Amino acid sequence: MEIKVFLFGILAEEAGKGEIKAEDIADLNTLKDYLEATYPAFRDYNFLFSVNRTLVHENRKLNDGDEVGVMPPFAGG
DSSP states (O other), rough: EEEEEEEEEHHHHTTOOEEEEESOOOBBBHHHHHHHHSGGGGGOOOOOEETTTTOOOOBBBOTTTOOEEEEEEOOOO
């Protein structure tokens, strides 16, 4: 199983890229752990997830081909 992960804002800067592919990630909690292990600076940020362009506020199972956005907190204006 493979998912596409899109990083935004400071998270993309910290990772040095805006997109990664991840394999064998079952859910958002597992993805969070993976990202924090791969990019330790992510531990300093609270971030939000979207799955297939829908903002998600709880853990969610991921499926092959899902697109996950990882966004730092933001404010509208």
